[in-house]
Amino acid sequence: MTPKEVLDLAKKNEVKIVDIKFTDLLGTWQHFSVPTSELEESLFEDGLGFDGSSIRGWQAINNSDMIVIPDPTTAMMDPFMHVPTLSLICNISDPITKEKYSKDPRNVAQKAEAYLKSTGLGDTGYFGPEAEFFIFDDVRYQNDSNQAFYAVDSEEGIWNSGNSGRDEEPNLGYKPRHKEGYFPTSPTDSLQDIRSEMLLTMEEVGIEMECHHHEVATAGQCEIDMRFAPLVKCADNLMWYKYIVKNIAKRHGKTATFMPKPLFGDNGTGMHVHQSIWKGGKPLFAGDGYSGFSEMGLHYIGGILKHARAICAFTGPTTNSYKRLVPGFEAPVNLAYSSRNRSAAVRIPMYSQSPKAKRMEARFPDPSANGYLAFAVMLMAGLDGIENKIDPGEPMDKDIYAMGKEELANIPTLPGTLDEALEALESDHDFMLKGDVFTQDLIDTWIDYKRENEVDQLRLRPHPYELYMYYDV
Numbered sequence: 001m002t003p004k005e006v007l008d009l010a011k012k013n014e015v016k017i018v019d020i021k022f023t024d025l026l027g028t029w030q031h032f033s034v035p036t037s038e039l040e041e042s043l044f045e046d047g048l049g050f051d052g053s054s055i056r057g058w059q060a061i062n063n064s065d066m067i068v069i070p071d072p073t074t075a076m077m078d079p080f081m082h083v084p085t086l087s088l089i090c091n092i093s094d095p096i097t098k099e100k101y102s103k104d105p106r107n108v109a110q111k112a113e114a115y116l117k118s119t120g121l122g123d124t125g126y127f128g129p130e131a132e133f134f135i136f137d138d139v140r141y142q143n144d145s146n147q148a149f150y151a152v153d154s155e156e157g158i159w160n161s162g163n164s165g166r167d168e169e170p171n172l173g174y175k176p177r178h179k180e181g182y183f184p185t186s187p188t189d190s191l192q193d194i195r196s197e198m199l200l201t202m203e204e205v206g207i208e209m210e211c212h213h214h215e216v217a218t219a220g221q222c223e224i225d226m227r228f229a230p231l232v233k234c235a236d237n238l239m240w241y242k243y244i245v246k247n248i249a250k251r252h253g254k255t256a257t258f259m260p261k262p263l264f265g266d267n268g269t270g271m272h273v274h275q276s277i278w279k280g281g282k283p284l285f286a287g288d289g290y291s292g293f294s295e296m297g298l299h300y301i302g303g304i305l306k307h308a309r310a311i312c313a314f315t316g317p318t319t320n321s322y323k324r325l326v327p328g329f330e331a332p333v334n335l336a337y338s339s340r341n342r343s344a345a346v347r348i349p350m351y352s353q354s355p356k357a358k359r360m361e362a363r364f365p366d367p368s369a370n371g372y373l374a375f376a377v378m379l380m381a382g383l384d385g386i387e388n389k390i391d392p393g394e395p396m397d398k399d400i401y402a403m404g405k406e407e408l409a410n411i412p413t414l415p416g417t418l419d420e421a422l423e424a425l426e427s428d429h430d431f432m433l434k435g436d437v438f439t440q441d442l443i444d445t446w447i448d449y450k451r452e453n454e455v456d457q458l459r460l461r462p463h464p465y466e467l468y469m470y471y472d473v
Helices: 003-012 105-119 194-204 230-250 297-307 308-315 371-386 420-425 430-437 439-457 465-470
Strands: 019-021 030-036 047-051 063-069 085-093 124-136 138-143 149-155 209-214 221-226 255-258 272-281 338-341 346-348 360-362
Touching: 003 085, 019 063, 019 105, 019 221, 030 230, 030 465, 063 360, 085 371, 105 124, 105 430, 105 439, 124 149, 124 230, 138 255, 194 221, 194 230, 194 360, 221 230, 230 255, 230 371, 272 297, 272 371, 297 308, 297 346, 297 360, 297 371, 308 371, 308 420, 371 430, 420 439
Parallel strands: 019 085, 338 346
Antiparallel strands: 019 030, 047 063, 063 085, 124 221, 124 255, 124 272, 138 149, 209 221, 272 360, 346 360
């Protein structure tokens, strides 16, 4: 869509407000709105000013002026506003030099796509995330110097079964048991209509959708799958995905979270990311090697496995991510690859023998990630594997969860904490700097922000379970 076509779209839909959206460093949509009198073709070149010092991890207050430049190809009617509102996703630029901002996540993703083309290895990197989430009916939390608590509740929670749970006047049961939430029909799956509404709304904003279903955990864990797309487009779609899920949950008096591990004792929330490289309309990961993979595809996997610990700083970017990535439980922490095997960190799906379906699946990311940065860092790691012909080693086709300690000793693992992931990023990020895709400034800012605002803040606070374990020492 051109700027002129955006103006025509606004006129056709009698738009009153234009919503300016951009993504901050951590992956949250920020926005402000302007009247349609501001919607002129010049807007797509000149942009609009805002205070970059008030956005997390961005500018200092003495250098705060920034510009948002709307991308006309992202124009879409906002499906939630009562006042007709046109949504535009924007890039960030410096107001003086007009250069794209190095810490704008969308800019990083765009540079990753450009770097892929510059290598001549391919022209399109396709990404397909499977973002899971929980839909709860109530959430409360508080943290003070003398007390801390959290509580989440769901009408689907197994703890609310029978007569011992919440009063539902009457309580009819039908609660998914722990780890038994995968695919039951209604009435056990009580969220069918809500997920259908989410999926159809995603289609309204131009996202190609594939399916939706209840996920493994009790208490409203869900998954809605969207079709793969080129890197930047896929990251844009993921932002819409989260926005739509949260707003439709709220419309129904519920709340949705993409937090990786909100419940103890049941499956956490992951975001498996399918990836492939194409050139001239042809898939490059199909071949006659292991599981029908090409040498290029295997080298891509080699790059992902080699740099996985550093990648985790962006694909598992919260302290809570490592409550999910725990050895011996549902999320794969062992750096191995396999076909069909969901206990390996990297899987080669075998649903179809079509060359177009050949892709690898990274199973360790979670949806707390900033899609622009997470997809970009995985692409850069995979390209490093191709460029340096990194051997992924022998595949691991047995159930890793059933292996003994001696067998596991030779398989490297993912970081056990966010701090470990940040340390890995500090020592292994040269592959990210190629093509100026990630800058040293962005990496340093990410590490410093995460340590100061997340790792240290959790480290400083006593945990409620510590009182249970240690109060009587």
